[in-house]
Amino acid sequence: MTTSSLFSSVSVGELDLAHRVVLAPLTRLRSTQPGDVPNALNAAYYKQRASKGGLLITEATQISLQGKGYPAAPGIYTPAQIEGWKLVTEAVHSKGGYVFAQLWHVGRISHSSLHPDLGLPVSASAIAPADGSKVLTASFQQVEFETPRALEAAELPGIVEDYRHAAECSQAAGFDGVEIHGANGYLLDQFLEDGTNQRTDQYGGSIENRARLLLEVVDAVVGVLGKGRVGIRLSPYGKFNGMGDSNPVALFTHVLEQLSARGVAYVHLVEPRAVNAEGDTSIDPALLETAKVYRKAFRGALISAGGYNRELAVQAVASGYADAVAFGRHFLANPDLPERLRVGAELNKYDRSTFYGGGEEGYTDYPALQEVTA
Numbered sequence: 372m373t374t375s376s377l378f379s380s381v382s383v384g385e386l387d388l389a390h391r392v393v394l395a396p397l398t399r400l401r402s403t404q405p406g407d408v409p410n411a412l413n414a415a416y417y418k419q420r421a422s423k424g425g426l427l428i429t430e431a432t433q434i435s436l437q438g439k440g441y442p443a444a445p446g447i448y449t450p451a452q453i454e455g456w457k458l459v460t461e462a463v464h465s466k467g468g469y470v471f472a473q474l475w476h477v478g479r480i481s482h483s484s485l486h487p488d489l490g491l492p493v494s495a496s497a498i499a500p501a502d503g504s505k506v507l508t509a510s511f512q513q514v515e516f517e518t519p520r521a522l523e524a525a526e527l528p529g530i531v532e533d534y535r536h537a538a539e540c541s542q543a544a545g546f547d548g549v550e551i552h553g554a555n556g557y558l559l560d561q562f563l564e565d566g567t568n569q570r571t572d573q574y575g576g577s578i579e580n581r582a583r584l585l586l587e588v589v590d591a592v593v594g595v596l597g598k599g600r601v602g603i604r605l606s607p608y609g610k611f612n613g614m615g616d617s618n619p620v621a622l623f624t625h626v627l628e629q630l631s632a633r634g635v636a637y638v639h640l641v642e643p644r645a646v647n648a649e650g651d652t653s654i655d656p657a658l659l660e661t662a663k664v665y666r667k668a669f670r671g672a673l674i675s676a677g678g679y680n681r682e683l684a685v686q687a688v689a690s691g692y693a694d695a696v697a698f699g700r701h702f703l704a705n706p707d708l709p710e711r712l713r714v715g716a717e718l719n720k721y722d723r724s725t726f727y728g729g730g731e732e733g734y735t736d737y738p739a740l741q742e743v744t745a
């Protein structure tokens with residue numbers, strides 16, 4: 372058996388990737404135009420990170436105004452947003468790269484100031500995050516969460532339709548595919564996990580019922596783009612945004628088996644290292660066993676993310692666990708990360724203070740290798 376390398380080619384759905392270093396979805400809150408429209412600066416950021424045959428996943432992008440949870444986050448549901456995203460897709464394609472849009476409905480991780488005409492944020496059940504975290508208002512103020520309104524069963528076809536429409540808009544904007552954001556405590560995850568879903572209808576209770584909305588969304592989006600151009604992100608270990616489930620292994624094994632049966636392009640898992648403090652790559656051995664269960668449950672391509680450095684990423688691919696590895700913070704700070712990892716170059720350090728909001732600083736001004744060595 373030959374072992375695979377982080378720097379070798381691989382097929383992921385309909386894409387033929389030239390290497391396996393993927394840009395993880397990173398919210399940067401720099402689409403400041405009215406209407407949440409991506410701009411030329413956003414395009415410059417993605418272009419810097421594009422490489423021939425490499426896959427970028429965009430920042431999470433709301434599928435509707437109701438799905439918006441952060442100021443200056445972009446959307447993908449209006450003609451102006453489609454035009455804005457064309458700047459990004461054309462820039463990435465000009466370097467021979469691929470780009471998937473991450474489709475997002477935040478559910479309860481929102482604030483009514485972001486959509487004043489729509490009232491309260493919505494969720495599976497009327498339960499506010501209780502982990503002490505705060506929400507950002509339209510004017511970037513951090514305030515307490517509001518208690519969301521539980522979506523009526525009759526509203527759920529409308530949510531599925533919003534995802535389907537966003538998939539059509541993504542196609543019109545020139546994306547190579549989409550990643551459905553089922554992770555990190557946003558709407559689809561709120562339906563999956565029983566800490567946030569206490570519904571008594573056919574979208575709550577059993578694992579099959581809680582997985583129903585996510586799978587209906589997958590089917591609708593696959594109906595637009597085809598299964599080879601649809602990936603999905605899950606965070607089976609995540610506590611972020613006040614999440615929890617009484618039996619995550621049973622829940623996520625079911626979800627992964629269902630996704631496997633549908634033959635989607637890939638599943639993107641946020642690994643447990645990501646729940647630890649920054650820089651801490653230690654991992655509970657019990658979770659490594661769980662990872663094996665999940666790997667077995669999904670037979671397609673697996674993108675793994677969370678706390679990776681070069682060594683861990685090389686190992687994850689060589690061991691056959693992951694088909695590709697997504698990097699978040701290192702890719703944010705190193706526009707030419709795939710090349711730096713290939714040659715084993717030093718990495719720029721990321722600056723947390725410029726992660727969210729602002730302009731070029733901490734966004735498009737991290738130097739590439741040639742600029743560092745010149």
Ligand SMILES: Cc1cc2nc3c(=O)[nH]c(=O)nc-3n(C[C@H](O)[C@H](O)[C@H](O)COP(=O)(O)O)c2cc1C
Binds near residue numbers: 727
């Ligand atoms: C600034 C920032 C923004 C993020 N935004 C998103 C997002 O929009 N969608 C998402 O699924 N994950 C998001 N994440 C999580 C990352 O995709 C990734 O899983 C996490 O940073 C761990 O990977 P890393 O250790 O390589 O940074 C974000 C992380 C950071 C640091």
